[in-house]
Amino acid sequence: MRSYRPRGRPFIVGVLVQSILMLSAGMASAATISFASAGPIIIPSGAPGATAGLSDPYPSTINIVSNPAGDFRTGVVVWDVKVFLDNLTHTWPDDLDIMLVGPTGKKVMLMSDTGGGNALTDKDLYFADSHTTALPENTALTKTNYKPTDRDGNGNTPDTFPAPVPTGAEGTLLSVFNGVNPFGNWGLFVTDDGASDYGRLDGWRLDFSFRTIEELQPVPEPGTMLLIGTGLAAMVARRRRIAGRTQLN
Numbered sequence: 001m002r003s004y005r006p007r008g009r010p011f012i013v014g015v016l017v018q019s020i021l022m023l024s025a026g027m028a029s030a031a032t033i034s035f036a037s038a039g040p041i042i043i044p045s046g047a048p049g050a051t052a053g054l055s056d057p058y059p060s061t062i063n064i065v066s067n068p069a070g071d072f073r074t075g076v077v078v079w080d081v082k083v084f085l086d087n088l089t090h091t092w093p094d095d096l097d098i099m100l101v102g103p104t105g106k107k108v109m110l111m112s113d114t115g116g117g118n119a120l121t122d123k124d125l126y127f128a129d130s131h132t133t134a135l136p137e138n139t140a141l142t143k144t145n146y147k148p149t150d151r152d153g154n155g156n157t158p159d160t161f162p163a164p165v166p167t168g169a170e171g172t173l174l175s176v177f178n179g180v181n182p183f184g185n186w187g188l189f190v191t192d193d194g195a196s197d198y199g200r201l202d203g204w205r206l207d208f209s210f211r212t213i214e215e216l217q218p219v220p221e222p223g224t225m226l227l228i229g230t231g232l233a234a235m236v237a238r239r240r241r242i243a244g245r246t247q248l249n
């Protein structure tokens, strides 16, 4: 693991951690690059005096700048993104609606109206499309790895996210960000939709895999390569036969 600061640009608050966490076998650029938020999120703003409404800040922002270390190039797109919530505390998790909005305005509900009244204390949650378990509506959040989940029970619909959340329907698949340019502001919007009870989040993190535009170009199928190889072999054999006839003549 290594950490570094942007070169040739002022350090951008919000991008605290940029570290290569792991390399996937066989893919040169499949490193996971992480960006962490700075500072906690109070849920809702004014808690404990206030117990419902928008978080402070709203949103919490991670600003991703291009070329922070010279090897993080422009021209990359998101290949995969996972979201880590660090130390979530809330006395009534069903009050929580938490949404991620990317730089282009695409948005994903990470968790909404889940966990019932089973209090969370410094609970880590890690969201990925590849995680198979949805957050439960009324039972305790016992796992760390969940897929994004939007429950709608218990009379808390619709989920309301005032501006600057862009209008339009959100989904629950993080793959909506695949193929987008990662640079710009990523916002975590948190609301508390129920009177009484409050909480906080120590921070959050985006774990990306990127691809360059070149890597996204289609490569010939193995069958195509076989046909090309067969064609070349036939051409060489024909030339040899022609060359042989020329010599006989």
Ligand SMILES: [Ca+2]
Pocket: 094, 095, 096, 112, 113, 114, 154, 156, 193, 194
């Ligand atoms: Ca709720």
Ligand SMILES: [Ca+2]
Pocket: 112, 113, 150, 151, 152, 156, 157, 159
């Ligand atoms: Ca909901």
Ligand SMILES: [Ca+2]
Pocket: 095, 096, 097, 112, 113, 156, 157, 158, 159, 160, 193
């Ligand atoms: Ca809700």
Ligand SMILES: [Ca+2]
Pocket: 051, 052, 092, 095, 192, 193, 194, 195, 196, 197, 198
């Ligand atoms: Ca509340």
